[in-house]
Amino acid sequence: MENGKCNGSSASAAAMHVAMLVTPGMGHLIPLAELAKRLAARHGVTSTLLTFASTASATQREFLASLPPAIESVSLPPVDLSDLPADAAIETLMSEECVRLVPALTRILSGIRERRRLVAFVADLFGADSFDAARDAGVPRRYLFFPTNLHALTLLLHLPDLDVSIPGEFRDLDEPVRLPGCVPIPGKDILMPLQDKSRACYRWMVHHGARYRDADAILVNSFDAVEPDAAKVLRHPKPGVPPVFPIGPLIQTHCAGDDDAAAPPSPRAACLDWLDRQPDRSVIFVSFGSGGALPTEHMRELALGLELSGQRFLWVVRSPSDEGEVSANYYDAETKKNPFGYLPEGFVERTKEVGLLVPSWAPQTKVLAHRATGGFLTHCGWNSVLESLVHGVPMVAWPLFAEQRQNAVMLTEGAGAAIRVPESKGKEKIAAVVREMMVGEGRGAAVRAKVAELQKMATDGLRDGGAATSALDEVVDKWTGGDN
Incomplete structure (x- = not known):
């Protein structure tokens, strides 16, 4: 462009x-x-x-x-x-x-x-x-x-x-x-x-x-x-x-006046309108890409971890991957079942004031570009990583398949642009990482500063x-x- x-x-x-x-x-x-x-x-x-x-x-x-x-x-x-x-x-x-x-x-x-x-x-x-x-x-x-x-x-x-x-x-x-x-x-x-x-x-x-x-x-x-x-x-x-x-970085762009051609209109409008009502840099966006899905156990721990963190969140929820690999959606990105049925009992009601759940899809580049988005819990697919860096959004790394685990190592140990979720995926550890990324004064602050620096260099390039x-x-x- x-x-x-x-x-x-x-x-x-x-x-x-x-x-x-x-x-x-x-x-x-x-x-x-x-x-x-x-x-x-x-x-x-x-x-x-x-x-x-x-x-x-x-x-x-x-x-x-x-x-x-x-x-x-x-x-x-x-x-x-x-x-x-x-x-x-x-x-x-x-x-x-x-x-x-x-x-x-x-x-x-x-x-x-x-x-x-x-x-x-x-x-x-x-x-x-x-x-x-x-x-x-x-x-x-x-x-x-x-x-x-x-x-x-x-x-x-x-x-x-x-x-x-x-x-x-x-x-x-x-x-x-x-x-x-x-x-x-x-x-x-x-x-x-x-x-x-x-x-x-x-x-x-x-x-x-x-x-x-x-x-x-x-x-x-x-x-x-x-x-x-x-x-x-x-x-x-x-x-x-x-x-x-x-x-x-080559990331998805749109011509002026275009909308997301492949986007279902109602979820798109709902999540962006919801972000409009949130404070600046206060929301962690949670999405595992067009092809990723979690096992049910990890999906439940993630839900409870987000709740425990006390942070605002926008979560693109997909049906779990228990019946196949975590890359089960790779060839067809459409979720086949109602994903909300796999969440912990009462979770949706308890978090309705601080969280928004979107089934299957959200306009990721527009969410990351939104002033309210302050963090991105991501599978570390490289397109998502670049979109996050271009928009200056620090990452919580939760890799799934392909080269994503290797990307997570590079981002956390090399670039300093992410904090990785521990392998155990327990709710307390998830909550701690999310809190550190969003409001922490130690590692979180360092990552936020590094991502701001990388955003400028990506744009200048x-x-x-x-x-x-x-x-x-x-x-x-x-x-x-x-x-x-």
Whole structure:
């Protein structure tokens, strides 16, 4: 977004076009769409977002329909994954779907190239095998878009070597994993798909880490200030490692006058109106993202902890995850049952003066931007982390799956932007962490100050001449001089 506009042009680059492969999950789609918006607004580059049929949900369709005219979308053909085990991990499903789509993707990219000046192909983190399709279609440049942070990227770039040097499981390590420029990560907090080496998803992640080296460059949705040492190391990569460009934070934006295209109107209005009636920085926003759900026991302890904390809260409540994994909502973000029925008896009535419960969904960026929001209890999904930092909201970390535990370590031990909920998840400990974040004079005050500092640096990086804007300018400059 540039100068308040969602679309723009630059005569020198008006004909350039980029194709972007979006592997499943709104957490992958949103930052790539924001990258496409920035390319259109600042450089006049048009884009095609290529999405998987497996995630053609109503939420995704409405989101795609809300994008500006410079960004079109194409749904790739369905892929049969029925031969995979019933318990196949999300990472395995996405990786297999990508590989099986290569022939169809080659045809689609060839077709785009016939109609447009297709200067680059961008694949997100589970889509590196699609580089084969881009190469076969004659696309001149192939980029990896990494929607999470430099810590996670560093781990995956080193994973083929770690696979050889660490024979046992990460979770059994006595010492944390130490990587160049990164906060030491305890083995149990390493990415979830790496926690069982016997599973297919582990082998896939090793494979992706090796294939990342085939990229011409890696674009990362992070910024130097939040992980400065990792950024410094990756700025001068070893031979064979692609150059890395931190171009974030890319978070969801809207054109002036637009509303949330995928938003149900009544909950949105209710929660923002409720926030309007609360004092400044007094409310902790509680949400576990579009794909996260808690076990019933943790859901109950969280409710009792919020009550015990005495703090105002706005909680996006989802049905619990007892019947599946904590990532059970990943492919379909709509809650299937009434979530309030799982809360402790009398909780809703007892907390009605200080809390608001919203089923399933809330306009997160608008809640975080609201003057009344003073804290964010989050699953540490990277999109949510960036939205929190951009709006200057300190975090309570309650990670669930994927890379979230590793993010929580980086945020608490490295960036100083969060306080982590203890593993036991007892109501007294939850209450203590929430109180410390909202009104504490020790750790809470330090975190609040650090987040205010990071907010300024994130904002400055997106200005003309800022670090993120200059990094993206450098990438686009390479396109203007090349032929197809």
